[in-house]
Amino acid sequence: MKAITYSQPGDSSVLSLEDRPLPEPAAGEVRVRLTVSGVNPTDWKARATTGRPLPFDEVTPNQDGAGVVDAIGAGVDTLSVGQRVWVYLAAHQRPFGTAAQYTVLPASRAVPLPDSASFELGASLGVPAMTAHRALTVHEDGPSRLAPGALAGRTVLVQGGAGAVGHAAIQLAAWAGATVIATVSSDEKEALARAAGAHHVLQYPSETLADGIRELAPNGVEHIVEVAIADNAGLDVEVVANHGTIGYYADNGGADFTARVRESFAKNVRWQGLLLYTVGERALLAAAEDVAAAVADGALPVGEDAGLPLTWFVLDDTAAAHDAVEQGALGKVLIRVAE
Structure with a gap:
């Protein structure tokens, strides 16, 4: 071969x-x-x-x-x-x-x-979709599995909604019933995030980005799927809900991050690192099963028309x-x- x-x-x-x-x-x-x-x-x-x-x-x-x-x-x-x-x-x-x-x-x-x-x-699918699944299922009071309705009534913020993981996170969260806010860096990427199914798309850099997110989610966002924690940790703490989870899976923007301690613990924030290679077999099998169900429902299309x-x-x-x-x-x- x-x-x-x-x-x-x-x-x-x-x-x-x-x-x-x-x-x-x-x-x-x-x-x-x-x-x-x-x-x-x-x-x-x-x-x-x-x-x-x-x-x-x-x-x-x-x-x-x-x-x-x-x-x-x-x-x-x-x-x-x-x-x-x-x-x-x-x-x-x-x-x-x-x-x-x-x-x-x-x-x-x-x-x-x-x-x-x-x-x-x-x-x-694979790494992007299964990473997105993990980010959406580690909330202390949220679902451990995804299915239609599993995230109903919740708001998900996807930082970097035009990337492969961000795209899958938008699709899976929308399939599971969440309201999805995505952030992107250009008009072209905004079009892709909307095609993936994001209900709201905001562009960065912007001094009013936190205000825009809070306007859409006055009580904060329950789940944050984060591609650049070094850049966004401060913003994430501003907009996350009490007991919210920030799931970060990459080191775009830098190898270290800092966040305001009092604001973090006052909101009972969960900082959840994600790496598929070390997440364990139980989480892998759960992600594979749920991603397969989303595929069967036609919820994870690819191509430019799908974002x-x-x-x-x-x-x-x-x-x-x-x-x-x-x-x-x-x-x-x-x-x-x-x-």
């Missing part, structure tokens, strides 16, 4: 297209013939991180993708050969990511993809795909592995 590999960390030039033996699934695993691979920021960051050895002699990158189950290991009774699936965390603690014609992974990380959903939609533009590359241009994500490509970067 054809696979993108690297055997040392570095910039995208370390990636190469190679011929490799077809991997065989062990007990509890499945092999997936991939159609589309999705690229996330953590894919290029894991490849570029120097100063520590790779976990394997050779790595095939990319966590997310979609395709068809090609072979099944012993003990797997939840999937069948020929079944369409989306996959997540394919390369987490494993050498076989989705930048290849085939990948092998635990059966629990391959989720049925209905015929009504495209492979590009499936490859756009998530798609940028395409082919497998031997994986290095360029990684560079595009590193350079901040708007929307979702996908790799077409097969027709």
